[in-house]
Amino acid sequence: MPAGTAPPSGMRDFLPEDVRRREYVIGIIKRVYERYGFEPLETPAAENLETLLGKYGDEEKLIFKILRRGEHEATGQADLALRYDLTVPLARVVAQYQAKLPRPFKRYQIQPVWRADRPGRGRFREFYQCDVDSLGSTSPVVEAELCGAVADAMTELGFSDFVIRLNHRQLLTAMLDSRGVKPNEHMATLVTLDKLDKVGREGVEKELEARGRSRDAIEALMELFAPPQPSAATISKAMEGLRNAYAPSPASVVRDALKGLLDAVPHGQSAIANLKEIVTLAEQTKAKGRITFDRSLARGLSYYTGAIMELNVDGIGSLGGGGRYDNLIGMFSGQQIPACGFSLGLERILVVMTERGMFPPSLATSPADVMVATFDAAGAGPAMRIADQLRQSGLRVMVYPDPDRIGKQIKYADGRGIPFVAILGEDEIRAGRVTIKNLADRTQQTYEQSEAGAAIREALQQRG
RNA sequence: GUGGGUGUAGCUCAGGGGUAGAGCGCCUGACUGUGGCUCAGGAAGUCGCGGGUUCGAUCCCCGUCACCCCCCCCA
Known part of the structure; x- marks a missing residue:
């Protein structure tokens, strides 16, 4: 040691x-x-x-x-x-x-x-x-x-x-x-x-x-x-x-x-x-x-x-x-x-x-509301662009920096308590869309990029 | 400063005179765009430091340092 x-x-x-x-x-x-x-x-x-x-x-x-x-x-x-x-x-x-x-x-x-x-x-x-x-x-x-x-x-x-x-x-x-x-x-x-x-x-x-x-x-x-x-x-x-x-x-x-x-x-x-x-x-x-x-x-x-x-x-x-x-x-x-x-x-x-366990549970917060995941180096630019867009809608957003295996990226987000992952693959980028995965209930849905922020905010509200 | 206890893998700890173990965590794969479960594999430790005894010490002995608890004092 x-x-x-x-x-x-x-x-x-x-x-x-x-x-x-x-x-x-x-x-x-x-x-x-x-x-x-x-x-x-x-x-x-x-x-x-x-x-x-x-x-x-x-x-x-x-x-x-x-x-x-x-x-x-x-x-x-x-x-x-x-x-x-x-x-x-x-x-x-x-x-x-x-x-x-x-x-x-x-x-x-x-x-x-x-x-x-x-x-x-x-x-x-x-x-x-x-x-x-x-x-x-x-x-x-x-x-x-x-x-x-x-x-x-x-x-x-x-x-x-x-x-x-x-x-x-x-x-x-x-x-x-x-x-x-x-x-x-x-x-x-x-x-x-x-x-x-x-x-x-x-x-x-x-x-x-x-x-x-x-x-x-x-x-x-x-x-x-x-x-x-x-x-x-x-x-x-x-x-x-x-x-x-x-x-x-x-x-x-x-x-x-x-x-x-x-x-x-x-x-x-x-x-x-x-x-x-x-x-x-x-x-x-x-x-x-x-x-x-x-x-x-x-x-x-x-x-x-x-x-x-x-x-x-x-x-x-x-x-x-x-x-x-x-x-x-x-x-x-x-x-x-x-x-x-x-x-x-x-x-x-x-x-x-x-x-005495006197801290409110809300203190155990995550570092971000959303993490943007990408598949390859070409996704980095679009990822940063959508991250910025999501931040403008009031969310805390981080971009996973490396094109690691997607499972590893999701595991990272889950381990940090980040509730949503924005998945940005080739398909999404081509279509101008983004897939938002809700880690808590394991569902995911693809949105127009301009609508993703509002959708996440709404989902966050429902979670309380 | 006093008395007691503990030092072994990143973490929690087991072991024991003959080249070092578990669980958790980490990494890789099963699963080439999807996490919590499972399985297989892997990396990682001069066993706190210095000396002594011994053919050989992580283990025994002496010293030393660090940390924890008590006393003390304080916030």
Whole structure:
């Protein structure tokens, strides 16, 4: 086996069938985002290295760096890097074009990003993100609308079991402060607590112990982050018919949970008020009944400053996430512009949709409606002429290029799912006619060449 | 980065110290202007790579690489 024909690890080739599926999903997401007034944006694959550094926290080791070129290449130094996400490039763009862009500015962006991660199920080194962001407003309307747009897109894609988990960075900070966790230990502690939904309470306690936390400190943290679930009955009622592990909660349940937290963490007051507003507003959107408050949701990126969100379905990691990042743009321009966004992971969505068979059958389309078959080289000219004629009547037409045995040509068309073959032999050419063979019902009929297009269109319509 | 598993034909995989197998796919013909079925034939593999043991290794041993799963992290 000749080695080295596989694409780089964690990166994929997309064969025609793959591209159709991807474009189907991207098309739906775009259409939904456009409905909310988001505008398209694209940025280069690479950014100056300094643009990316210092924005992500300790995930920076996963950035794909690009060596300096030419005579400087030997230094092994990098000056560029492939973009790690779409949010930091957006912040750069907004800082760069402040005068040109409206405020608020709403944009969506669907492009690949690169991470030097170890590939795994639903995890790639090159993958597409579908970002929506609103810049220039601190209103909770922004968060609520983003949740609504994401829920709308998921629903249009056919998902019925997704949940948007919600939390707040400032609330997390207040919670950790209240239990005596030092600010420089916040991130590491949060990363551990974030695993509550995956490894459970025991797993988290073990990991905290391994990180050197005292038994008392762990108790205090768990009491706050993983309290016994008094409302479990309410929740299970609310999620009747849903089989996912993440339970959406009615807005009232979310508000009750937040009220309870306020007593324990008075310093989280403004964050809690903010979350309540978001949840209440989101009730008026497609996110209604999809949102749940999750006090252990942390998210790794360090640029978040306010509300944080994560989109989940059962069986795979998150399908997307986002949050508010009011200070990021200021890192580029000096002028603080508040911002909030949400990112959908296209590949994860595709993995789940493929497993669940969520693509419409019409996606398995053929490359053409008609294939023109000929018997000898002399037929090539007439074949191309009639192909052109058929295209003008709105059909997708390909010409089989070689005068292979006719059976082989028909077999090719059949194998590609092309429903009709236009047979153009000596007899037909002489008579100015063409034989149209319907592969599905094995019938064929000879037409005047000028009438063939209409006949095929009609037959196609009847097939649906 | 950790633990486990797998590397044999284009694909899915079987086998086994003595020059390599199946199914599917592909090509040719039966059928010189008609596909899905059938039949006959054919092409195609330094058995992941390097070393060791052996008269002889694809098989046993050591190393190495790649891929898959778990942990980890994320989209």
